[in-house]
Amino acid sequence: MSENSRKVSAETVLTHAGRNPEDQFGFVNTPVYRGSTVLFKTLADIEAQSQPFLYGRAGNPTTETVESVVNELEGAYRTKLVPSGLAAITIALMSCVRAGNDILISDSAYEPGRKFADGYLERMGVSVRYYDPRIGEGLADLINVNTKAVLAESPGSLTFEVQDIPALARAAHAGGARLIVDNSWATPLYHQPLALGADIVVHAATKMFVGHSDVMAGTISSTQEAWPDVDRVRTLLGFFTSGDDAFLVARGLRTLAIRMREHQQRAIEIANWLEQQDEVSAVLHPALPSHPDHALWKRDFTGSGSLFGVVLKPAPRDAVAAFVDHLELFSMGYSWGGYESLCLPVMIKKARTVRPWADEGNLFRLHIGLEGVDDLKADLAAALQRYSAAR
Numbered sequence: 001m002s003e004n005s006r007k008v009s010a011e012t013v014l015t016h017a018g019r020n021p022e023d024q025f026g027f028v029n030t031p032v033y034r035g036s037t038v039l040f041k042t043l044a045d046i047e048a049q050s051q052p053f054l055y056g057r058a059g060n061p062t063t064e065t066v067e068s069v070v071n072e073l074e075g076a077y078r079t080k081l082v083p084s085g086l087a088a089i090t091i092a093l094m095s096c097v098r099a100g101n102d103i104l105i106s107d108s109a110y111e112p113g114r115k116f117a118d119g120y121l122e123r124m125g126v127s128v129r130y131y132d133p134r135i136g137e138g139l140a141d142l143i144n145v146n147t148k149a150v151l152a153e154s155p156g157s158l159t160f161e162v163q164d165i166p167a168l169a170r171a172a173h174a175g176g177a178r179l180i181v182d183n184s185w186a187t188p189l190y191h192q193p194l195a196l197g198a199d200i201v202v203h204a205a206t207k208m209f210v211g212h213s214d215v216m217a218g219t220i221s222s223t224q225e226a227w228p229d230v231d232r233v234r235t236l237l238g239f240f241t242s243g244d245d246a247f248l249v250a251r252g253l254r255t256l257a258i259r260m261r262e263h264q265q266r267a268i269e270i271a272n273w274l275e276q277q278d279e280v281s282a283v284l285h286p287a288l289p290s291h292p293d294h295a296l297w298k299r300d301f302t303g304s305g306s307l308f309g310v311v312l313k314p315a316p317r318d319a320v321a322a323f324v325d326h327l328e329l330f331s332m333g334y335s336w337g338g339y340e341s342l343c344l345p346v347m348i349k350k351a352r353t354v355r356p357w358a359d360e361g362n363l364f365r366l367h368i369g370l371e372g373v374d375d376l377k378a379d380l381a382a383a384l385q386r387y388s389a390a391r
C-alpha cells in the first residue's frame with residue numbers, strides 16, 4: 001500500500017497478505033515448498049548471496065507467507081516462524097542476555113518458559129527472578145543494572161491477570177532492558193504490544209493461528225532495534241519450520257478473524273452464564289466487569305480470546321474428577337485454540353512463586369470452541385451438578 005493510502009483492516013491483511021498468485025501459476029495459495037538445497041547458477045551468484053533463498057533452514061516461500069501476515073498484523077519490523085511457541089520464548093530470552101545478566105519473568109507466565117529460564121539460562125550464568133504480574137510501574141524497583149529482559153504474558157493463560165504493558169515497557173527501557181510479550185491469548189487482532197512499547201512479541205501459533213489442533217508452530221516478531229539479536233540467535237540455533245507445517249499455519253490464519261469473533265462471543269456468553277451458577281466462586285475473564293483488571297483490558301485490548309478460568313467452590317479431589325471425567329463435549333488436554341472445546345483442571349499452587357495463589361477453590365481452564373453454545377452449557381451444567389453432589 002502506498003503511504004498516503006488508507007490503512008486496510010486486519011481482515012483484509014489476513015486474506016491478502018503474504019501470497020502472490022502470479023508467482024504460483026495463478027494458484028491462490030503459496031504451495032508447500034519442501035527443500036534443503038537451493039541452487040546457484042554461477043560463482044558470482046554464490047558469492048553475492050543475494051538470492052531470496054539460500055538454504056532450506058533459513059526458510060522458504062511457504063514459511064515467508066506466514067511471516068508476512070503476522071508481521072503486518074503485529075506492526076513489527078520482521079517476523080520469523082519457529083517450530084513452537086516455546087521456541088519463540090526461548091529465542092526471545094536468549095536474544096537479550098549473556099552470562100552475568102539478569103531477567104524478570106511474570107509469575108503468571110507459561111510454565112515451560114519458566115522451566116527454560118530456571119533449568120537452562122541459570123546454568124549459563126543468567127539470574128532469573130519472577131515478578132507480580134500486576135506490578136505495573138513498580139517493576140522499576142526490581143530492575144538492576146544487569147537486567148536485560150522482562151517477560152510478560154497478558155493475560156496469563158492460567159490465571160488471566162492483565163498486565164500493564166506501557167508501564168512495564170517504560171520501566172524496562174529506563175533500566176536498559178527489553179520487554180518481551182507473549183500475545184497468544186488476544187492475537188494481534190485484539191492486542192498489539194509493539195505499539196504499546198514492547199520490543200519483542202511471541203506467539204504460540206499452535207493455538208489460535210493454526211486453529212485446528214493439528215500443527216505445532218510459533219512466531220517471533222520485533223522492532224528494528226531488537227531484530228538483529230533475535231535473528232542471530234534463531235539462525236545460530238538452527239531452528240527450522242517445514243513448508244508442510246507453514247502451509248497449515250497460513251491456512252489457519254486466513255480465517256483467524258472470523259474464528260476469533262465466534263470464540264470471543266461464545267466464551268463471553270458462557271463466562272457470564274457460569275458467573276450465575278451456585279458452585280462457581282469466580283470467573284477469570286478480563287472482558288467481564290467483575291474481573292479485577294477489566295479497566296486495563298478495556299484500555300489496551302479491542303477484544304478477548306477463547307480462553308478463561310473458572311474457580312469452583314472448595315471441594316475434594318473426587319469432586320474435581322466428577323466434574324471432568326464425564327464431560328461429553330469438553331475434552332481434557334493441554335494446548336487450546338482449536339475448533340473443539342477443552343477443559344483443564346489447573347494445579348495452580350505449584351506454578352507460582354512470587355504471588356502465591358490464595359484461592360482455596362478448584363481452578364479449571366476452559367477453551368470455548370465452535371460447538372453450539374447451548375450444548376456446551378448443558379455439558380457444563382451436568383458437570384456442575386456432579387461436582388455439587390460430590391462436594
Ligand SMILES: *Cc1c(COP(=O)(O)O)cnc(C)c1O
Nearest residue numbers: 084085086110157184204206217
Ligand atoms: C501453548 C503456549 C505456549 C507454547 O506454545 P507451544 O507451541 O505449545 O510450544 C506459549 N505461550 C502460551 C500462552 C501458550 O498457551
